[in-house]
Amino acid sequence: MxxxxxxxxxxxxxxxxxxxxxxxxxxxxxxxxxxxxxxxxxxxxxxxxxxxxxxxxxxxxxxxxxxxxxxxxxxxxxxxxxxxxxxxxxxxxxSKKQGNSFQRAIRTFGDVFVPIIPVLVATGLFMGLRGLITQEQILAIFGLTPDDISANFLLFTEVLTDTAFVFLPALVAWSTFRVFGGTPIIGLVLGLMLVSPSLPNAWAVASGDASPIYFLDFIPVIGYQGSVLPAFIAGLVGAKIERFFRKRVPEALDLIVTPFIVLLIMIILSLFALGPILHVVENWIFEGTKYLLEMPLGLSGLIIGFFNQIIVITGVHHIFNFLEIQLLENLGYNPYNPIVTASIAAQGGAALAVGVKSKLKKMKALAYPSSLSAFLGITEPAIFGVNLRHGKPFIFGLIGGGVGGFLGAIFQLKATGMAITVIPGTLLYLNSQLPLYLLVNIVAIAIAFLLTYFFGYKDKEEK
The missing domain is CATH 3.30.1360.60 (Glucose permease domain IIB)
Known part of the structure; x- marks a missing residue:
């Protein structure tokens, strides 16, 4: 080689x-x-x-x-x-002039969220580990009960699991300023303002333990803990405003005047206009997603599991990062992850079948690493290098993903985090769900593998 x-x-x-x-x-x-x-x-x-x-x-x-x-x-x-x-x-x-406006918008959305995903992954792993070590069955092994866990230890775990979501608007505003040409530290401070402890806590308002502050008797003002859309739009608008003033403020005054103007304008816009409106929009999106995921008889899993990897081909799948964040923030768990995991695992199973059946060294050398990549959560090598190239393996991968997603929905699997799937994703199910999670993925892989092996690939087609 x-x-x-x-x-x-x-x-x-x-x-x-x-x-x-x-x-x-x-x-x-x-x-x-x-x-x-x-x-x-x-x-x-x-x-x-x-x-x-x-x-x-x-x-x-x-x-x-x-x-x-x-x-x-x-x-x-x-x-x-x-x-x-x-x-x-x-x-x-x-490349901004290439592709249609929708593709460019989704690509930009992905650019904002990709740098944030690692900390959300880490947070999800911490949630999974906390779920594991606080299970009665696990504690019983060491002769303990849930009452034996100290309050200080639970407080420590909350710091690990809650911080990223409490300050999520700060992370989003920071990244949005960076992508749209603003000063990232200004975006960070703006995002922190949106979750200031001086504002009524969003979770306390939602639970009825606190009330919004009403300006002019009709504008509700609250903190935006865990919100994404208000911080994203605030970051976008703020970056544009900053660039506008940087071109016009004298250089000698720029260091002081520009950040002052940007933060003043944006906190007023964010708290009194963008925030209240976008918070409603965010709730609509969440309710719509929740409705889809609650469709009866496993239909949500069947639909999402089948179509997910088609969406990956279009490159617009990054938008679902936002939906997963909203699910975790509002529900405390992520029912979307196990369904998507099945669709990813199935494409790996189809690529693996091509590698096993083929006698061509080049195809084996391509298919085996591609299937391993899929089992680690990344399907592009399997899709573009193997399955989509031959057509049928990709279709059979979709079928396996649909069946696996259907089972995931029937079993009502709930991930503790996001952004990792298949083998690494087991860390999000370190509780009583793990056997069912493994079963869902094995079924998805097996169906895609068997269909591809017997009906989906022949070496003569590759030649």
Whole structure:
């Protein structure tokens, strides 16, 4: 197998040479390249390179899938070969005229939430571990009961599990300012203002233990603990206002005047206009999602489990991060995660079947790592490198995901967090749900595997 340096060199040649590359960046799994002339790309040669699990155009970017870890090393080698990298925000600016407005909006939404997801993942893991160690069955092993757990220990676990959601508006406003060209620290302070302890706590208001402050006798003002949409829009508008004033305030006064004006305008807008309106919209979205997830007879799982990976292909699946956050914030658990997990596991099962059945070394070398990637929660290598390329494996993966999602809904599985699935996702079910979680995933994998193995792939088609 070629080294990472050799793969980088071969890739640069296959996309038309250094002179054809306008800019390059990477995400968790893909090398994202903007080229000057698409016609110079030898796409067949790119897909034949070692470690490449697929390649495609999306929103003006030529995206080459390497998988987690590998993509970082290939990117480093391209930089060593003299290719100037771009940040994601710069790449977004260069490709913003590509794709329709909806695609661009969703891509931007994803750019805001991707940096926040790791802390939400960590919080979900802490929730899972707390659920595990506070179970009566687990405590009984050590001769303890729930009454033996000290209040101070429970307080410590609450610090771990609640902080990210209490200050979520600060994280969202910080990231939104960063994406839209504002000063991130101003966004952070604005977000902290939205959860100031001087305001009535949102959870206390919801439970009836506190009342909103009414201005002009009709504008309710509360804190926005756990809210996403008000902080996102406040960050977007605030960043635009900051850029407007930075161009007009004299440089000698900019350090003092611009942050003062931005924070003053935005806290008034946020508390008296954006917040109350968007809080209502947020509740509508949550209720709509909850209604879908509560559809009887497992229909919600069947529908979401089947269509989820189709949505992944379009690249707009990042919007569901917002929905998962809302579910965790309002319900205290996440019924969406087990359904999505089944759809991801099924695509891994389909790719695994291709690897087992194929006698082609190249296909085995592609299918096995791709299926492992899916079982770790990332399906792009399996979808674009194996399943979608052959058609039937992808369809059978959708069927497996639908059946698995149906079971997840029937069993009423509830994750304690978000953003991790399949094998890592077991950490979100470290309670009495774990056996059922494993069963749902095994069924999804088995159906996709068997259908693909017997009806979905032949080597002669690949040749």
């Amino acid at each position: 070629a080294t990472n340096r050799e793969i980088a060199e071969q890739l640069l040649e296959a996309v038309g040479g250094k002179e054809n590359i306008h800019s390059i960046a990477h995400c968790a799994t893909r090398l994202r390249i903007i080229v000057n002339d698409r016609e110079k790309i030898d796409e067949e040669r790119v897909e034949e390179l070692d470690k490449v699990k697929g390649a495609f155009f999306n929103s003006g970017q030529y995206q080459v899938i390497f998988g987690t870890g590998t993509v970082n090393r290939i990117y480093e080698e391209t930089e060593a070969l003299g290719i100037t990298g771009s940040s994601k925000s710069e790449l977004k600016e260069e």
